[in-house]
Amino acid sequence: MTSLPTESLMEYILVEYRWVIVITALLPLSLGWKVWSILRNYVVFKMNSAPKMHDKKVRSVQKQIKAWLSGDRSTQLCTARPGWQTMSFRQGVYKKTFTKIDVNLVDVLEVDTKNMTVRCEPLVTMGQLSRSLEPLGLALAVVPELDQLTVGGLVMGTGVETSSHVYGLFQHICLQYELVLADGSVVTCSKDENPDLFYAVPWSYGTLGFLTSVVIKVVPAKKYVRLEYHPYTDLTELSTRFRKESLEKKPHQFIEALLYTKDTGVVMTGDMVDEIGSDGKFNPIGKWYSEWFYLQVEKHLKSYQSGYRQTAVEYIPLRDYYHRHTRSLFWELKDIVPFGNNVIFRFLFGWLMPPEVSLLKLTQPEAVTKLYNKAHVIQDMLVPIESLEKAVLEFHEEFEVYPIWLCPFKVFNNPGQLRVKSGDWQMFVDIGVYGVPKAKGYETVPSTRRIESFVIQHNGFQMLYADTFTTREEFRRMFDHALYDKVRDSLPHCRDAFPEIYGKVNRDVRK
Ligand SMILES: Cc1cc2nc3c(=O)[nH]c(=O)nc-3n(C[C@H](O)[C@H](O)[C@H](O)COP(=O)(O)OP(=O)(O)OC[C@H]3O[C@@H](n4cnc5c(N)ncnc54)[C@H](O)[C@@H]3O)c2cc1C
Numbered sequence: 001m002t003s004l005p006t007e008s009l010m011e012y013i014l015v016e017y018r019w020v021i022v023i024t025a026l027l028p029l030s031l032g033w034k035v036w037s038i039l040r041n042y043v044v045f046k047m048n049s050a051p052k053m054h055d056k057k058v059r060s061v062q063k064q065i066k067a068w069l070s071g072d073r074s075t076q077l078c079t080a081r082p083g084w085q086t087m088s089f090r091q092g093v094y095k096k097t098f099t100k101i102d103v104n105l106v107d108v109l110e111v112d113t114k115n116m117t118v119r120c121e122p123l124v125t126m127g128q129l130s131r132s133l134e135p136l137g138l139a140l141a142v143v144p145e146l147d148q149l150t151v152g153g154l155v156m157g158t159g160v161e162t163s164s165h166v167y168g169l170f171q172h173i174c175l176q177y178e179l180v181l182a183d184g185s186v187v188t189c190s191k192d193e194n195p196d197l198f199y200a201v202p203w204s205y206g207t208l209g210f211l212t213s214v215v216i217k218v219v220p221a222k223k224y225v226r227l228e229y230h231p232y233t234d235l236t237e238l239s240t241r242f243r244k245e246s247l248e249k250k251p252h253q254f255i256e257a258l259l260y261t262k263d264t265g266v267v268m269t270g271d272m273v274d275e276i277g278s279d280g281k282f283n284p285i286g287k288w289y290s291e292w293f294y295l296q297v298e299k300h301l302k303s304y305q306s307g308y309r310q311t312a313v314e315y316i317p318l319r320d321y322y323h324r325h326t327r328s329l330f331w332e333l334k335d336i337v338p339f340g341n342n343v344i345f346r347f348l349f350g351w352l353m354p355p356e357v358s359l360l361k362l363t364q365p366e367a368v369t370k371l372y373n374k375a376h377v378i379q380d381m382l383v384p385i386e387s388l389e390k391a392v393l394e395f396h397e398e399f400e401v402y403p404i405w406l407c408p409f410k411v412f413n414n415p416g417q418l419r420v421k422s423g424d425w426q427m428f429v430d431i432g433v434y435g436v437p438k439a440k441g442y443e444t445v446p447s448t449r450r451i452e453s454f455v456i457q458h459n460g461f462q463m464l465y466a467d468t469f470t471t472r473e474e475f476r477r478m479f480d481h482a483l484y485d486k487v488r489d490s491l492p493h494c495r496d497a498f499p500e501i502y503g504k505v506n507r508d509v510r511k
């Protein structure tokens with residue numbers, strides 16, 4: 001009989017029993033953090049004291065850059081936000097060697113109900129914003145669903161949600177950016193003022209300057225989302241419905257689909273309403289004892305499979321809808337706390353979930369990192385909506401991970417890193433794959449590279465919060481660098497101060 005080496009045994013325990021640390025240490029710590037940030041945000045917003053402080057905070061960013069300019073400039077610049085605090089999957093190794101600029105700007109500055117905009121600083125989170133806007137009867141036009149995502153990260157990276165088939169990506173609802181550039185100057189840009197810079201900022205990953213405020217479009221909000229569930233047991237039929245709903249002249253306000261196998265899934269269409277109608281039931285999915293959302297959706301599929309044919313309709317409170325995937329981190333939490341959806345656990349501890357992603361990252365043992373490198377896929381691939389079915393089959397072949405998240409979104413034909421075929425816009429779909437691959441022969445690098453080349457061939461893009469294994473040439477084929485290169489050349493000290501986007505997102509610079 002062979003005995004397990006001590007190291008492997010330790011690894012096994014760390015991976016299988018991660019939940020012990022999560023429940024005994026991370027959940028109480030997460031609670032402390034949440035209480036502090038919710039109270040602080042509430043006080044600052046109510047007292048409206050933040051706008052007065054903003055200019056002072058921007059000056060402190062300028063001061064740090066000027067100090068770098070007057071030094072030997074032997075290092076490049078990045079934000080001082082530690083890698084473990086971010087929602088990006090990996091931590092940048094460059095954080096250890098670059099000069100770190102503190103952009104500690106955390107406040108909602110101004111809500112302009114006349115022009116329907118909100119101005120906020122880059123570290124404002126989605127949870128904080130939806131909480132601040134709700135009492136005013138407003139919401140961002142696109143609310144990326146995880147509470148901890150920040151405005152800065154979503155502008156410099158990208159953001160997508162179920163209203164994106166109407167409004168586009170997060171960048172498309174941003175009307176103005178204020179940045180501190182590598183020469184220490186402050187500039188604002190919009191489609192009319194410094195348009196080149198304005199269009200090059202999204203997807204630039206902090207390689208053009210430091211963002212200090214953003215003006216974002218808001219829309220009127222209602223109390224509930226009336227959500228219809230349409231289950232399917234055939235991929236072609238599901239894709240056809242999904243495409244049709246997304247391309248409708250007057251589409252539903254929210255569209256999303258979850259696939260549970262290659263052939264089965266549920267298309268969801270939703271609209272904001274003020275009253276709960278008699279055609280469906282009230283479902284406050286954000287209550288602490290509620291079942292994880294993706295499992296609730298699967299129940300509609302199961303009842304369809306057992307012969308029930310009536311379209312299910314539910315009325316969900318608006319914020320609960322926006323943050324519906326927060327509590328279970330889509331379905332990632334089931335690998336960390338396998339009994340997290342158990343009814344007793346939910347009633348006792350559901351209100352503490354999810355643990356803060358930052359604390360999970362900070363305390364991640366090496367063995368878990370190894371496991372995620374070897375046997376876990378986290379990818380969002382963005383492909384033209386015509387290629388949806390083909391892409392799902394390709395993902396099935398290479399990864400076989402379910403559920404799969406499908407979310408349609410418009411890419412407007414603006415200058416910048418994203419290319420579209422022609423016309424004013426093109427409809428894409430985000431295919432999100434998060435979980436343990438079951439495909440035979442799966443190997444992280446070759447399998448992901450094959451999917452990346454599929455995406456490039458089909459004129460799609462990859463979200464860069466996760467791993468990219470593309471070469472620099474492939475990366476430049478995926479993202480149009482023409483405007484970006486031009487802007488970098490035109491901004492004083494930009495090339496000295498910042499690496500290229502690829503230099504910040506490729507797998508070799510992220511641990
Ligand atoms: C201090 C504190 C004490 C609590 N005590 C209890 C309790 O005793 N019993 C109980 O059942 N539940 C308790 N809760 C749980 C809390 O009410 C849960 O978030 C609730 O399950 C969700 O209910 P809701 O529909 O009101 O959503 P909301 O509270 O409006 O929030 C929905 C989601 O958004 C998150 N969120 C909201 N605002 C922010 C923000 N600014 N930044 C980041 N994330 C945000 C929430 O954590 C939640 O996941 C407590 C929460 C806190 C913070």
Ligand SMILES: NC(=O)C1=CN([C@@H]2O[C@H](COP(=O)(O)OP(=O)(O)OC[C@H]3O[C@@H](n4cnc5c(N)ncnc54)[C@H](OP(=O)(O)O)[C@@H]3O)[C@@H](O)[C@H]2O)C=CC1
Binds near residue numbers: 157209
């Ligand atoms: N639904 C959705 O759309 C989802 C989106 N995501 C992704 O998560 C990421 C956002 O995570 P988050 O934790 O908010 O952000 P991060 O801290 O991970 O930041 C992402 C990038 O933006 C840069 N950046 C952030 N703030 C500034 C600033 N003020 N000035 C200059 N550059 C800045 C960072 O630069 P530096 O490296 O110098 O710190 C980094 O390169 C995005 O990439 C997004 O696409 C993830 C889940 C869901």
Ligand SMILES: CC(C)=CCC[C@@H](C)[C@H]1CC[C@@]2(C)C3=C(CC[C@]12C)[C@@]1(C)CC[C@H](O)C(C)(C)[C@@H]1CC3
Binds near residue numbers: 332372378
């Ligand atoms: C475009 C959309 C909708 C993207 C959704 C992305 C989520 C599924 C991602 C964002 C952050 C994310 C990468 C994360 C993880 C899972 C997938 C997440 C939640 C986890 C929790 C997996 C377990 C890991 O040990 C670790 C804690 C490092 C990460 C943290 C970030």
